[in-house]
Amino acid sequence: xxxxxxxxxxxxxxxxxxxxxxxxxxxxxxxxxxxxxxxxxxxxxxxxxxxxxxxxxxxxxxxxxxxxxxxxxxxxxxxxxxxxxxxxxxxxxxxxxxxxxxxxxxxxxxxxxxxxxxxxxxxxxxxxxxxxxxxxxxxxxxxxxxxxxxxxxxxxxxxxxxxxxxxxxxxxxxxxxxxxxxxxxxxxxxxxxxxxxxxxxxxxxxxxxxxxxxxxxxxxxxxxxxxxxxxxxxxxxxxxxxxxxxxxxxxxxxxxxxxxxxxxxxxxxxxxxxxxxxxxxxxxxxxxxxxxxxxxxxxxxxxxxxxxxxxxxxxxxxxxxxxxxxxxxxxxxxxxxxxxxxxxxxxxxxxxxxxxxxxxxxxxxxxxxxxxxxxxxxxxxxxxxxxxxxxxxxxxxxxxxxxxxxxxxxxxxxxxxxxxxxxxxxxxxxxxxxxxxxxxxxxxxxxxxxxxxxxxxxxxxxxxxxxxxxxxxxxxxxxxxxxxxxxxxxxxxxxxxxxxxxxxxxxxxxxxxxxxxxxxxxxxxxxxxxxxxxxxxxxxxxxxxxxxxxxxxxxx
Amino acid sequence: xxxxxxxxxxxxxxxxxxxxxxxxxxxxxxxxxxxxxxxxxxxxxxxxxxxxxxxxxxxxxxxxxxxxxxxxxxxxxxxxxxxxxxxxxxxxxxxxxxxxxxxxxxxxxxxxxxxxxxxxxxxxxxxxxxxxxxxxxxxxxxxxxxxxxxxxxxxxxxxxxxxxxxxxxxxxxxxxxxxxxxxxxxxxxxxxxxxxxxxxxxxxxxxxxxxxxxxxxxxxxxxxxxxxxxxxxxxxxxxxxxxxxxxxxxxxxxxxxxxxxxxxxxxxxxxxxxxxxxxxxxxxxxxxxxxxxxxxxxxxxxxxx
Numbered sequence: 091x092x093x094x095x096x097x098x099x100x101x102x103x104x105x106x107x108x109x110x111x112x113x114x115x116x117x118x119x120x121x122x123x124x125x126x127x128x129x130x131x132x133x134x135x136x137x138x139x140x141x142x143x144x145x146x147x148x149x150x151x152x153x154x155x156x157x158x159x160x161x162x163x164x165x166x167x168x169x170x171x172x173x174x175x176x177x178x179x180x181x182x183x184x185x186x187x188x189x190x191x192x193x194x195x196x197x198x199x200x201x202x203x204x205x206x207x208x209x210x211x212x213x214x215x216x217x218x219x220x221x222x223x224x225x226x227x228x229x230x231x232x233x234x235x236x237x238x239x240x241x242x243x244x245x246x247x248x249x250x251x252x253x254x255x256x257x258x259x260x261x262x263x264x265x266x267x268x269x270x271x272x273x274x275x276x277x278x279x280x281x282x283x284x285x286x287x288x289x290x291x292x293x294x295x296x297x298x299x300x301x302x303x304x305x306x307x308x309x310x311x312x313x314x315x316x317x318x319x320x321x322x323x324x325x326x327x328x329x330x331x332x333x334x335x336x337x338x339x340x341x342x343x344x345x346x347x348x349x350x351x352x353x354x355x356x357x358x359x360x361x362x363x364x365x366x367x368x369x370x371x372x373x374x375x376x377x378x379x380x381x382x383x384x385x386x387x388x389x390x391x392x393x394x395x396x397x398x399x400x401x402x403x404x405x406x407x408x409x410x411x412x413x414x415x416x417x418x419x420x421x422x423x424x425x426x427x428x429x430x431x432x433x434x435x436x437x438x439x440x441x442x443x444x445x446x447x448x449x450x451x452x453x454x455x456x457x458x459x460x461x462x463x464x465x466x467x468x469x470x471x472x473x474x475x476x477x478x479x480x481x482x483x484x485x486x487x488x489x490x491x492x493x494x495x496x497x498x499x500x501x502x503x504x505x506x507x508x509x510x511x512x513x514x515x516x517x518x519x520x521x522x523x524x525x526x527x528x529x530x531x532x533x534x535x536x537x538x539x540x541x542x543x544x545x546x547x548x549x550x551x552x553x554x555x556x557x558x559x560x561x562x563x564x565x566x567x568x569x570x571x572x573x574x575x576x577x578x579x580x581x582x583x584x585x586x587x588x589x590x591x592x593x594x595x596x597x598x599x600x601x602x603x604x605x606x607x608x609x610x611x612x613x614x615x616x617x618x619x620x621x622x623x624x625x626x627x628x629x630x631x632x633x634x635x636x637x638x639x640x641x642x643x644x645x646x
Numbered sequence: 647x648x649x650x651x652x653x654x655x656x657x658x659x660x661x662x663x664x665x666x667x668x669x670x671x672x673x674x675x676x677x678x679x680x681x682x683x684x685x686x687x688x689x690x691x692x693x694x695x696x697x698x699x700x701x702x703x704x705x706x707x708x709x710x711x712x713x714x715x716x717x718x719x720x721x722x723x724x725x726x727x728x729x730x731x732x733x734x735x736x737x738x739x740x741x742x743x744x745x746x747x748x749x750x751x752x753x754x755x756x757x758x759x760x761x762x763x764x765x766x767x768x769x770x771x772x773x774x775x776x777x778x779x780x781x782x783x784x785x786x787x788x789x790x791x792x793x794x795x796x797x798x799x800x801x802x803x804x805x806x807x808x809x810x811x812x813x814x815x816x817x818x819x820x821x822x823x824x825x826x827x828x829x830x831x832x833x834x835x836x837x838x839x840x841x842x843x844x845x846x847x848x849x850x851x852x853x854x855x856x857x858x859x860x861x862x863x864x865x866x867x868x869x870x871x872x873x874x875x876x877x878x879x880x881x882x883x884x885x886x887x888x889x890x891x892x893x894x895x896x897x898x899x900x901x902x903x904x905x906x907x908x909x910x911x912x913x914x915x916x917x918x919x920x921x922x923x924x925x926x927x928x929x930x931x932x933x934x935x936x937x938x939x940x941x942x943x944x945x946x947x948x949x950x951x
């Protein structure tokens with residue numbers, strides 16, 4: 091009896107075994123092999139289709155509402171402003187405007203629009219479309235976050251803030267269908283460069299009005315079936331968290347300049363993105379996870395790039411809170427950070443140490459170092475402020491938004507301050523939105539921050555620390571500084587202007603409400619078949635310059 | 647039976663209302679809002695945006711408006727994704743998450759049940775320890791470890807599968823296993839203990855004494871009762887499978903709802919958080935009801951009630 095039951099169990103066992111293994115085996119055999127197609131990189135090369143990794147879905151495709159970097163990558167494919175930029179030199183080049191004249195006082199620009207400029211539905215692009223678009227982004231009811239980019243235009247700020255109701259008083263007009271005139275409040279040296287920003291891009295008025303009013307935020311006009319653009323590419327498909335594809339626009343004003351047939355933007359988070367690149371599913375990523383940098387440097391150095399761009403990583407100090415109200419304390423904190431060590435051991439992507447706030451070569455402006463790494467002097471300053479060897483120094487909090495990278499940097503700096511100055515700093519991290527609101531309330535001692543330039547001009551950085559800047563969370567306010575910045579924006583002569591800016595920057599670093607730490611580096615992965623992709627500080631890569639070509643045969 | 651289902655569905659309404667209300671209130675209590683960003687927008691601009699979405703109204707007005715829209719089946723526009731409605735986003739991505747969840751459930755059952763039954767039949771033998779060891783490993787390995795591990799073996803090294811995407815039938819295999827193996831392991835443990843428990847019952851001994859074949863005893867007498875806890879577990883398992891797919895979706899770049907569920911909270915995308923929470927709540931209620939019905943059908947004592 092016992093034996094028999096043992097035997098049946100054994101038989102049963104075999105059957106059950108089959109029950110487990112066969113379906114698994116079948117599933118594997120059936121699925122492996124089938125569905126594995128040529129990689130995107132191979133297919134892309136044959137068909138001139140570029141696969142780009144973006145880390146998140148664009149939050150929208152309305153140029154007047156978006157603020158993100160990812161949205162910019164896509165929008166410069168779908169729309170074109172009055173001017174564009176050269177990817178290599180960042181020089182301002184004709185876009186929709188074929189040419190332009192500036193009046194002698196630098197306050198009036200007349201743009202001559204390209205007669206070939208059309209919308210993707212065939213409508214001619216006329217100057218009035220720009221007037222409509224500028225009116226739209228400046229309409230208070232739209233609540234466009236980037237409306238301030240248009241403020242140099244006369245009356246734009248007043249209209250946007252509701253102080254001016256009649257849009258015809260704003261300095262933009264269309265005397266003829268192909269002529270657009272823009273008047274400025276003051277000669278703005280960086281004005282033409284501003285025009286390449288998406289906030290100045292035109293939208294197709296009939297499409298906007300077909301899907302709502304001029305100030306509708308939640309409009310359906312950006313859906314693939316509805317989108318009408320004027321850029322080199324048309325929106326082909328877009329679903330959230332799924333690839334967004336654009337295809338060449340045959341009605342583009344200069345269709346021959348475009349060699350790519352399609353671009354696919356894949357919103358993949360950082361780590362899977364790097365895997366996708368390795369497996370040949372992406373041509374380009376805009377990020378490399380820190381832990382993979384060494385692997386690429388060792389195995390595929392030709393596929394990893396480090397490019398500086400307009401961004402500064404810094405710590406903001408709450409100057410209203412003692413002891414940070416004492417400039418000597420602020421300086422002591424700044425002078426005792428060993429930035430070279432930090433970059434070599436922690437950041438590890440060839441960043442530049444920041445001894446001033448505006449990144450090098452921002453619109454031709456190179457700020458002088460405002461200080462140096464000097465722990466000796468830092469200790470002296472702290473002693474002068476009444477804290478010899480850090481004695482009696484209150485325990486300050488360092489606030490940062492939750493992230494491994496920010497934490498590692500904070501820990502390193504905490505240690506440097508402890509060793510060099512003998513002071514204890516408490517680290518304090520908050521989730522992104524909580525951090526933003528804490529920062530805005532000024533409820534911090536020291537906070538981590540970063541600033542990416544909107545355009546290629548020092549004002550985008552130095553304007554941050556003016557008294558009326560909404561992004562100046564430090565509580566620092568200096569009328570002399572404000573006046574200098576104001577003056578710089580009214581000075582057309584570039585050399586004179588840079589001098590004024592330098593004076594302002596020196597003053598800023600003398601007062602040290604913010605501690606610059608390092609300038610940003612964009613690290614990216616790029617496949618050797620991608621050509622014409624030039625590094626530049628604005629992170630602007632016109633798709634007209636990019637094409638795919640087989641890599642030259644290896645020489646070894 | 648019909649009455650029971652109707653009653654349960656009626657009870658679901660206050661539950662859903664509670665979920666909607668609690669989510670609504672908790673979100674408003676969280677610091678930071680949907681339109682906070684690194685670059686500060688001008689206060690007047692910000693006021694305009696908030697007015698556009700009715701966020702300038704007192705909380706109770708916002709709440710009444712929200713409930714009113716909800717009753718009409720309108721979850722409102724997403725605050726993060728301009729031009730998209732919450733129901734559009736759910737309609738777009740929920741089928742993907744449901745497919746992934748269903749496949750993972752199949753993996754969980756197909757792998758877990760035989761594993762558990764087999765282990766129980768080999769009670770006190772080395773095979774049992776090995777099988778249960780595997781199950782324990784499955785429970786201990788989180789998806790963010792298992793996923794990359796499977797990718798390393800089956801995609802990077804063997805090159806059998808694409809490393810990401812949701813385009814071909816084969817793209818379903820690794821995500822389904824990553825998500826399903828944890829539940830498979832759990833089901834294996836439940837099935838094993840259920841079997842062992844039932845095997846000690848008098849009626850099994852009676853069956854043996856009557857000289858029935860072991861296979862008949864297992865299939866006809868033991869399994870049905872032994873699987874009772876497994877079926878009970880499938881309800882919560884399904885809830886976990888469909889709402890817990892965030893990590894797997896991220897690893898394999900699957901355009902499902904899980905990512906919205908998690909990220910909308912970080913974005914303070916109020917309407918999206920409430921919408922996804924309600925959707926998941928509804929699914930969980932429905933699946934629990936389904937499991938109850940199956941259990942009633944399985945248990946002769948309740949079948950005819």
